[in-house]
Amino acid sequence: MTEETERQYLNQYNIKDYESPLYSVDIAIFTLHNGQLKVLLVERAAHPFKHSRALPGGFVDLHIDADIEATARRKLVAKTGVDAPLLEQVTTVGNASRDPRGWSVTTLYMALIPYAPTADFVDTVSEAIWCPMEELKELSLAFDHQLLIELARERLKNKTAYSVLPLHVLERPFTLSQLQHAFELLMGKSLEKKSFRRRILNAELLHQVGEGVPEGGKGRPAGLYEPSAGSERHLFVRVFGD
Amino acid sequence: MTEETERQYLNQYNIKDYESPLYSVDIAIFTLHNGQLKVLLVERAAHPFKHSRALPGGFVDLHIDADIEATARRKLVAKTGVDAPLLEQVTTVGNASRDPRGWSVTTLYMALIPYAPTADFVDTVSEAIWCPMEELKELSLAFDHQLLIELARERLKNKTAYSVLPLHVLERPFTLSQLQHAFELLMGKSLEKKSFRRRILNAELLHQVGEGVPEGGKGRPAGLYEPSAGSERHLFVRVFGD
DNA sequence: GACTTTATTGGCTTAAAGCCAATAATATTT
DNA sequence: AAATATTATTGGCTTTAAGCCAATAAAGTC
Numbered sequence A, B: 001m002t003e004e005t006e007r008q009y010l011n012q013y014n015i016k017d018y019e020s021p022l023y024s025v026d027i028a029i030f031t032l033h034n035g036q037l038k039v040l041l042v043e044r045a046a047h048p049f050k051h052s053r054a055l056p057g058g059f060v061d062l063h064i065d066a067d068i069e070a071t072a073r074r075k076l077v078a079k080t081g082v083d084a085p086l087l088e089q090v091t092t093v094g095n096a097s098r099d100p101r102g103w104s105v106t107t108l109y110m111a112l113i114p115y116a117p118t119a120d121f122v123d124t125v126s127e128a129i130w131c132p133m134e135e136l137k138e139l140s141l142a143f144d145h146q147l148l149i150e151l152a153r154e155r156l157k158n159k160t161a162y163s164v165l166p167l168h169v170l171e172r173p174f175t176l177s178q179l180q181h182a183f184e185l186l187m188g189k190s191l192e193k194k195s196f197r198r199r200i201l202n203a204e205l206l207h208q209v210g211e212g213v214p215e216g217g218k219g220r221p222a223g224l225y226e227p228s229a230g231s232e233r234h235l236f237v238r239v240f241g242d
Numbered sequence C: 001g002a003c004t005t006t007a008t009t010g011g012c013t014t015a016a017a018g019c020c021a022a023t024a025a026t027a028t029t030t
Numbered sequence D: 001a002a003a004t005a006t007t008a009t010t011g012g013c014t015t016t017a018a019g020c021c022a023a024t025a026a027a028g029t030c
Helices: A002-011 A068-080 A133-138 A145-161 A176-187 A193-203 B002-012 B068-080 B133-138 B145-161 B176-187 B193-202
Strands: A022-033 A036-043 A057-059 A088-095 A104-112 A128-132 A206-210 A224-227 B022-033 B036-043 B057-059 B088-095 B104-112 B128-132 B206-210 B224-227
Touching: A022 A068, A022 A145, A022 A176, A036 A133, A036 A176, A057 A068, A068 A104, A068 B088, A088 A145, A088 B068, A088 B088, A104 A145, A104 B104, A128 A133, A133 A145, A145 A176, A176 A193, A193 A206, B022 B068, B022 B145, B022 B176, B036 B133, B036 B176, B057 B068, B068 B104, B088 B145, B104 B145, B128 B133, B133 B145, B145 B176, B176 B193
Parallel strands: A022 A104, B022 B104
Antiparallel strands: A022 A036, A022 A057, A036 A128, A088 A104, A206 A224, B022 B036, B022 B057, B036 B128, B088 B104, B206 B224
8 A cells, every 4th residue: 555655646746657557449330231230340450469350449649539439439430431429438348468468458439330331431441341240259359359349249239228229220211120120130139019119109209201112022011211300319218128 | 540550560569659548447435324325535645636535546556456347346445445246337437637647547436335434444545434425516526536426326326226236235134115215315216115015025035034123213113124145146136117 | 813921000918017095003192 | 091193014906018919901923
């Protein structure tokens, strides 16, 4: 404890007599595409884990960033070209072993965005890919990024349960079946059709726009819907139970 | 971005060519006492904010701590003598303005523990107090700790709604009314008596231990209960709706 | 035209919450 | 001692929402 107070004393003059951990930000960006949930990965250009796949992320720039969310957003924009309006902080992981360079702390953010091909908006990173979550296990990712993605995935499941996120990642207009499939994908479980419709329609977050054109295939034409104006304000309506 | 890759290159050799933010951990410890929700504050012994009240917390010790939760637990033990079995990470706040020494990041943890007088277990800190949440607004706390406490308080509300935390902070045995009051205090809202009893009793987390002795006052004697063995395993039973 | 596929709706059952009042057991007051 | 106040416990109802399943509707394909 003497050690501790000595530190605080020295800190008074902004002197570091001890090492502090590396601090970084990582971002797990999800999207829905072709009926799959995908996560955006980049290829690392530098050691450690050079050439390995990793989540986009990086260090705080003390002269540019106002806060850590700004750091995350800056990295997100740089690597995806998209300024996600919703950036959710998931958790912070820090320990002695996650980075071979030493003690390291990272704050993980998450976003769910509409699909866009990576080639169109990735600039500096040598290669960025949308990796289907199902193929993830086979990859060897940098650092503890497998774990980070699991954590973000869990948050996405929970978040979806009490929000209306999927409304904003589907191509418009969409049918209620498509919307339900999106919810099921994100939540990782199947939902009861009748209950789903009741909830969604009673919430008055949608308005019907088309009279009923089928989209790809067979069967009775479905009503086409779009999020109604202001539905962004109601992102945290609870949509479904556990 | 050249800047960025250069950094990553230099980091390969563990060289820092740029400043990194201060990184610390803070802990908001709550308890119930005399029908009030209280938070544990300490008095800072060093600049900045010397002599101001603040949350307990501090910096990572790279040679001692295995991870940031260990840092939090080490600080918690040092300042309260209690090893909280449940330490919940609330959020991480980092920006250029929260610490006069410069860019600073802190990860906030939270715990709810049974009441114990501070004098008994606080050692190094000159003075530690349980501050009633109602008196908090009048205090001028160090850094952004007012905000941090608000964030922890919000988490405590939500956490209580889907857990059974209060079972473990009440003096045993307790009555169902006492338990309900604890839930109401923590959740910041009143609950319906009948519904409360149904939920709690159906969950089979309690067993009746007394035949019905009144505790302080008047009225019909109430049944006395204790958490049943193993109820710690069911901490995440959803107890009440929104 | 018969069959398949998907969408939509109706009509139940079931589960749980909310509401309110009746009854019970004690202490306090008159 | 009786009346009153206070708190606890229980019963019974209404309301709300979920789950289940089948009937009907509107398109396709064979």
